[in-house]
Amino acid sequence: MSQGGLKVRFEVFRTKDGGWGLRSWDPIRAGAFICEYAGEVIDNARVEELGENEDDYIFYSTRVYQQLEIFPSDTEAPKIPHPLYITAKDVGNVSRFMNHSCSPTVFWRPILRENKNQCDLHIAFHAIRHIPPMMELTFDYGTVVPLKADQKKNKCLCESEKCRGYFC
Numbered sequence: 001m002s003q004g005g006l007k008v009r010f011e012v013f014r015t016k017d018g019g020w021g022l023r024s025w026d027p028i029r030a031g032a033f034i035c036e037y038a039g040e041v042i043d044n045a046r047v048e049e050l051g052e053n054e055d056d057y058i059f060y061s062t063r064v065y066q067q068l069e070i071f072p073s074d075t076e077a078p079k080i081p082h083p084l085y086i087t088a089k090d091v092g093n094v095s096r097f098m099n100h101s102c103s104p105t106v107f108w109r110p111i112l113r114e115n116k117n118q119c120d121l122h123i124a125f126h127a128i129r130h131i132p133p134m135m136e137l138t139f140d141y142g143t144v145v146p147l148k149a150d151q152k153k154n155k156c157l158c159e160s161e162k163c164r165g166y167f168c
């Protein structure tokens, strides 16, 4: 599904708070593949080394997510063969501009793809529901568990009714 490439016309735009965000000029149907999180795969040691202040563009597969309403409560989270960290700080695609929302329009799931006799883990983003043109594409960055006392928390500006107030 995700190998067919990008099917919608993306726009990187200035959000109300001044940062960049991502949206699509085309409608996206519920469940449709949107894009992958492209970047450089790094290991845990490099994540620790970079620290939380150095890189705003790390995707962490190790975060914990709120159950999405589209999935029944007994749906298990997809199994990931190993933790995956991807930084899109220096190389990446449009997904690096996707902001966090506590009521996201997009969710991610892991996919395994064969590559020269081995399987590579990729992260594919899909629409949670029908997304009309120009609606911001956002996903839940997830929660660090266990949350350490000194965990850096970013004030969340998603303005959702269900806003948790922060994201990590």
Ligand SMILES: C[S@@+](CC[C@H](N)C(=O)[O-])C[C@H]1O[C@@H](n2cnc3c(N)ncnc32)[C@H](O)[C@@H]1O
Binding pocket: 018, 019, 020, 021, 056, 057, 058, 096, 097, 098, 099, 100, 101, 154, 155, 156, 157, 158, 167
């Ligand atoms: C992966 S980048 C997303 C693109 C970013 N807005 C930009 O201008 O390049 C993640 C950073 O965007 C900002 N951000 C993302 N979601 C946010 C939210 N809900 N509230 C406030 N800032 C957010 C934070 O600075 C965060 O570290």
